[in-house]
Amino acid sequence: MSLDCDLTVLEELTSNAKQIQDDVLTKILKANANTEYLGRFLQGSADKELFKKNVPVVSYEDLKPYLDRVANGEPSDVISGEPITASGTSSGNQKIFPANNIFFKNIHIFYTLGYLVMSKHFDGYKQGKVIRFTFIHPTSTTPCGLPLAPTVTSFTKSEFFRSLPKNSPSPYQIMLCPDAKQSMYCQLLCGLVQRDEVVSVGAVFASVLVQVIHFLENYWKELASNIRCGHVSEWITDLSCRDTVTTILVEPNPELADLIENECRQESLQGIVSRLWPKAKCIDAIFTGSMAQYIPALEFYSNKLPLVSKSYASSEAFFGLNLEPLSKHVSYTFLPNMSYFEFIDVDGGTEGEIVDLVNVKLGHHYEPLVTNFSGLHRCRVGDVLQVTGFYNMAPQFRFVRRKNAALSALARATLVLESSDLVIMGFTCYADISTVPGHYVFYLELKSKFNNNNSTNVLSLDNKVLVECCCVMEESLNSFYRLFRSKNGSIGALEISVVQEGTFGSLMEFFVSRGASITQYKTPICINSAEALKVLEDKVLARFFSDKSPPYLILA
Structure with a gap:
């Protein structure tokens, strides 16, 4: 798909969703019916009804x-009719997902359409620069030599990525730097030098963007110094980074250095994104699901620029685009050419019924199944989505995820903290069974809106406010929790442990050191690793507990 195309392509895709889905399944079955995996169920047939009848839903x-087996050297046709050329790894979990050129071509189409949607809604988007902090993960190989890396890394290194619009302030070589710290520094440096051209700032996940801003807090003096003298710091040793930054940092710019220093040394970093990049029209990252916890922080840092969740994707497939990026009610329109999509109805009249893409019902909740061009067939993704409407014939979904009590509790705590000068910068929880009775611990990293860059400043924690947070969080948990907490005391009082600033950056470094990709990193909602828990416990500043049992209401 050429970048010279327009959004009529989207109209054609969504208007012909049923036919395109049928064609996609036919193409997949013809290519894969004789693989060892599908052959067990189809005996070489490419019949779509036989596929739906015989091929099981799998995890x-x-x-x-x-x-x-393919990773260990057996032929791709164990599971895929198309040659598997790479393996995508799910962040942190080391799950290997097959990938091939058809998969990467579809990602290219997906990105192109997303670019066109953003151009439609934001004036000057095509003409300006888009900072999208991108980091690659070191590529390893499977025993048979297949490249093994997260999907974003594999795509970024592919020829398909290089044919996307050249609208980043950072040259391609910087994104390929294997050292995340050097890459982050150089991407920030390039973005600051070209600040007057930047129309959007973002990353894949909101959590990554928060970490980038923390990095800026620590390095703004050095960045300004580099701009003042026209030379990059000596610790940037990656030759590609040094050489390419030199093409951007062509001469000393003391006026820009003064501006950066004046903005970053202010009492508060509130609005720092819009102050450093005054023409930025939005913050672009995923803000749905567990990423919603970072909305208050990024609203604080951006002076409430629009927060755009423009796409819904995973290692299994790229699903849909947000066609109304300025709406606070985020819905994704599924693109029928990406993969073959089916849906398990999780709350409809016939619970568990599997329906095709165009047969989902408004308001119903579904778990998507993916059959793709790389060898996944009727594979559960694990997300829960709700149908919010249709764009032409293509359904639009709100990302719900499985109902998560921890996120509901966090939302209540955020409302309490709005009355203070504290912003939640990071969150996770842990079920502590070392106490009797056991209880839930919520780790919060809090930041004052003021007293920026004062290393001697001690975070002021109001006991009354934090205890109130504990109480309202307990009240937001389900009736079973409230019953066991208030009636028979088998659950102890909820605890909030406030950790030092930068702790969640250390937690990210911990998981990255164990194989997670910085670009695709998500802070776990619940901690189940003793080593990760130690990272948090070593940084605890203060602990607060609920001082009353939540009400247990029996509905008549």
């Missing part, structure tokens, strides 16, 4: 033995 774990 990743069901397919893992086949994927491991």
Whole structure:
């Protein structure tokens, strides 16, 4: 798909969703019917009804033995009719997902359409620069030599990525730097030098963008110094980074250095994004699901620029685009050419019924199944989505995820903290069974809106406010929790442990050191690793507990 195309392509895709989905499934079955995996169920047939009748719904774990065999050197046709050329790894979990050129071509189409949607809604988007902090993960190989890296890394290194619009202030070589710290520094440096051209600031996930801003807090003096003298710091040793930054940092710019220093040394970093990049029209990242916890922080840092969740994607497939990026009610329009999509109805009249893309019902909640061009067939993704409407014939979904009590509790705590000068910068929780009775611990990293860059400043924590947070969080948990908490005391008082500033950056470094990709990193909602828990416990500043049991209401 050429970048010279327009959004009529989107109209054609969504208007012909049923036919395109039928064609996609036919193409997949013709290519894969004789693989060892599908052959067990189809005996070489490419009949779509036989596929729906005989091929089971599976999880990743069901397919893992086949994927491991290909990774260990057996032919791709164990599971895929198309040659598997790379393996995408799910961040932190080391799940291997097959990928091939058809998959990467679809990602290219997806990105192109997303670019066109953003151009439609934001004046000057095509003409300006888009900062999208991108980092690659070191590529390893499977035992048979297949490249093994997260999907974003594999795509970024591919020829398909290089044919996307050249509208980043950072040259391509900087994004390929294997050292995340050097890459982040140089991407920030390039973005600051070209600040007057930047129309959007973002990353894949909101959590990554928060970490970038923390990095800026620590390095703004050095960045300004580099701009003042026209030379990059000596610790930037990656030759590609040094050489390419030199093409951007062509001469000393003391006026820009003064401006950066004046903005970053102010009492508060509130609005720092819009102050450093005054023409930025939006913040672009994923803000749905567990990423919603970072909305208050990024609203604080951006002076409430529009927060745009423009796409819904995973290692299994790229699903849909947000066609109304300025709306606070985020819905994704599924693109029928990406993969073959089916949906398990999780709350409809016939619970568990599987329906096609165009047969989902408004308001219903579904779990998507993916059959793609790389070897996944009727594979559960694990998300829960709700149908919010239709764009032509293509359904639009709100990302719900499985109902998560921890996120509901966090939302209540955020409302309490709005009355103070504290912003939640990071969050996770842990079920502590070392106490009797056991209880839930919520780790919060809090930041004052003021007293920026004062290393001697001690975070002021109001006991009354934090205890109130504990109480309202307990009240937001379900009736079973409230019953066991208030009636028979089998659950102890909820605890908030406030950790030092920068703790969640350290937590990210911990997971990255164990294989997670910085670009695709998500702070776990619940901690189940003793080593990760130690990272948090070593940084605890203060602990607060609920001082009353939540009401347990029996509905008549």
